Amino acid sequence: MTGMMPGFCALIGAATLGACSNNEVPLAQARADEPQELMTALCEARDEAGRDPSAAEKIFFDRAHGPLHDLANDTAELDREAAARLVEAKQAEEADFDGASSIGALRSDLDALIDSTVRTLEATSGAAPDCSQGSDNG
Numbered sequence: 001m002t003g004m005m006p007g008f009c010a011l012i013g014a015a016t017l018g019a020c021s022n023n024e025v026p027l028a029q030a031r032a033d034e035p036q037e038l039m040t041a042l043c044e045a046r047d048e049a050g051r052d053p054s055a056a057e058k059i060f061f062d063r064a065h066g067p068l069h070d071l072a073n074d075t076a077e078l079d080r081e082a083a084a085r086l087v088e089a090k091q092a093e094e095a096d097f098d099g100a101s102s103i104g105a106l107r108s109d110l111d112a113l114i115d116s117t118v119r120t121l122e123a124t125s126g127a128a129p130d131c132s133q134g135s136d137n138g
Contacts, residue, residue, distance in 0.1 A: 043131035
């Protein structure tokens with residue numbers, strides 16, 4: 001056991017230094033901010049869709065797409081039906097961006113995705129931010 005101690009201590013020391021770095025956001029804080037960041041991105045994408053669909057697509061894929069996958073995966077453990085509805089709404093939006101959907105369809109499907117995301121967050125955490133929180137556009 002004593003032969004493993006120096007390596008173990010070095011590992012613990014490195015982990016402690018990394019956690020104390022000023023560049024790191026504490027994991028609990030990062031997770032607490034994720035729903036707001038996701039909702040802000042979805043709301044900004046919806047608001048931008050009427051002006052510049054390509055900018056809306058960039059916002060969606062850069063800031064919302066991955067967190068939506070994470071939310072669906074996390075939700076599937078608690079409520080498979082809610083996760084399925086969220087995935088369906090996400091896929092409808094992806095299809096809009098992939099095809100030549102109208103601006104009306106793009107915004108409508110983003111509204112549906114926002115609604116589904118809010119319902120999923122409420123079901124899994126009891127509360128959800130909305131478009132009026134954290135965004136000047138919604």
